[in-house]
Amino acid sequence: MKVSTTLHFNGQCEAAFKLYERRLGAKIEFLLKWGESPAGDQVPPEWRDKVLHARLKLGGADLVGGDVLARDYRQPQGFSVMLAVDDPQNAEQMFAALGDGGSVKLPLQKTFWAPLYGVVVDRYSITWEVNCEAPVIAS
Numbered sequence: 001m002k003v004s005t006t007l008h009f010n011g012q013c014e015a016a017f018k019l020y021e022r023r024l025g026a027k028i029e030f031l032l033k034w035g036e037s038p039a040g041d042q043v044p045p046e047w048r049d050k051v052l053h054a055r056l057k058l059g060g061a062d063l064v065g066g067d068v069l070a071r072d073y074r075q076p077q078g079f080s081v082m083l084a085v086d087d088p089q090n091a092e093q094m095f096a097a098l099g100d101g102g103s104v105k106l107p108l109q110k111t112f113w114a115p116l117y118g119v120v121v122d123r124y125s126i127t128w129e130v131n132c133e134a135p136v137i138a139s
Contacts, residue, residue, distance in 0.1 A: 004055075005081060007065040007126055010073045013051035016124040017065060023097035024083070026058040034067075043069065059083075080119065080127035091116045091132035098122045098130070 009016060020026045034040050035048030043050075050067035063081070085091045095108045101123035108118030108130060116132035 002062075004062040004064050005079075007063065007076065007081075008068045008073060009051070009065060009124060010070065011047075011050050011067050012124050013054055013065045013067045016122070016126070017051075017054050017056050019097075019122075020056055020058065020063070024058060024094055026056045026063070028054060029057050029062075030055040075125050076127065080129050082129045082131060084131050084133055086133050088116055088132050091130050095120055095130045098128045 007013075007016075014031065017026075017028050017031070021028050031054040032052050033048065034043045034050050034052045037052050039052060040048050047067070047069065051065065053066050054064065056063040056065070083091075083094055085094065092108060095118050099120040099122070102121050104118070104120050105127070106117075106119040108116050111117045114131050114133060117130065119127065119129050121127050
């Protein structure tokens with residue numbers, strides 16, 4: 001079994017996934033627009049250029065997403081996407097990239113469990129946790 005997270009967007013999926021690809025080192029592996037699918041005639045003409053289904057490879061996980069019609073869209077809440085990184089510089093760069101145009105809920109800082117941890121909501125209303133994991137010290 002494989003588990004992945006699906007993100008719903010209000011017409012901004014392609015822009016979001018391109019940002020994640022560019023700034024997080026991810027890779028868009030699949031992107032299908034509404035107008036390219038058999039469901040294209042079920043959406044308004046201005047929606048046919050929006051994303052029906054996309055898949056992004058982010059580290060060892062898939063992040064799936066798509067644009068849902070305004071009547072079905074709900075702003076994301078009750079979850080976050082966790083990025084666990086082992087390099088403080090990468091953590092800082094990812095946090096800054098996600099925070100650009102978004103809002104910081106918890107600044108990136110040292111915690112009792114990690115050298116760096118922070119929470120940011122990106123410009124697409126997706127909440128991200130960036131956790132820079134402490135190195136494992138061999139005993």
